[in-house]
Amino acid sequence: MKNKSFFIFLLTLVFLMLPHSAKASILNLENSEFLPTNQINPLKKSPPSESIKSIHLKKSLFSTRVQPFGLEWIRESIFTKESTLVDQTDLYILENNQDAYAFLQLTAADDDLLALLYFINEDGSLGDSTGFGVFANQNLDAIQLPIGRYALIIGSANGEVRGNYKVHWNSSNPIAQPNEAMKLLNISPNLTHISIYYSDDKILNNGKNVMTNLTYKDRRDFHVDYGYAHITTSIYNVYETGKIYIGHYRYKGIAHYFTDNALIIELKKAGYTYVDSYYQNINGHVTNWMKWEDPVLKLRTPRILGDDILDEYFGPHYLVVDLNTDEVIDFASPFNRVYAHKERENEITNVFSIN
Structure with a gap:
């Protein structure tokens, strides 16, 4: 115990003597630029381009009342509908159950097809x-859409165009509150995932807050004759975060x-556990241990990562979330077994700071 205390004392002295810029971090993100302003789009409350505004589909093409019978009624906030336009128009009834950022995209065999959104009285x-709509095979568009019922109409300006189409829609993320920022982080192809930053503890991906219940667990099992061995690294109860990047x-x-x-996501304070377990039984001769010490400072875990002064020297420490799956995929830190044992290297490109 005395040797361990002396070891930690020496490390602390070394840390205090080092310049502040000296770091042992697994990831170097200090020179990252902020997300470009053209990617921080507050979205419009007004309709899109003048070319869309000038298009007026004739109401005579529809019955005086829009009934669900014979029409497709869509209550999902994310969908793709693939069909063939054989009449002058196709019509879908949309239920929007929150004030949301609505994204719309249309791909089609003919560029003259368009998608327009109408109110239902x-x-x-x-x-x-x-006034909200898009032409086929052009850029997507977005609008702040109030709660309500709407008609999404697929057609053309002259009513003559026909053909195959796919319409993509995503209204899963609510409009930001007055005390929140709004930074559009990512739009995946076909609008399947849209990620928006609201605050440091609220980043929504298709309406789900990825900043809540952040956990990571890596377990490596080793072959042992007549026994078993494994090392497990865990992160849980994230109390405080720092810089966030995409x-x-x-x-x-x-x-x-x-x-x-x-x-x-930079971790400032989080629960941390490191367990090294070994068991072997050869003809009744048992070798067994379970060590609860981290691989760097040899401090006993569970503990709060960020509480010890030397945690800063070996940091920053990051959790990495794949927004395509909403899964935590890495704990980038020398306190993670795969980095402590040189079993993993990482690389980050196209990186931007968002806070």
């Missing part, structure tokens, strides 16, 4: 155009992983 009749993330080693949609 309280009496069930087709209302006016919201970018492309890759690690390689015994296992390989890549995502083009990674959220990298």
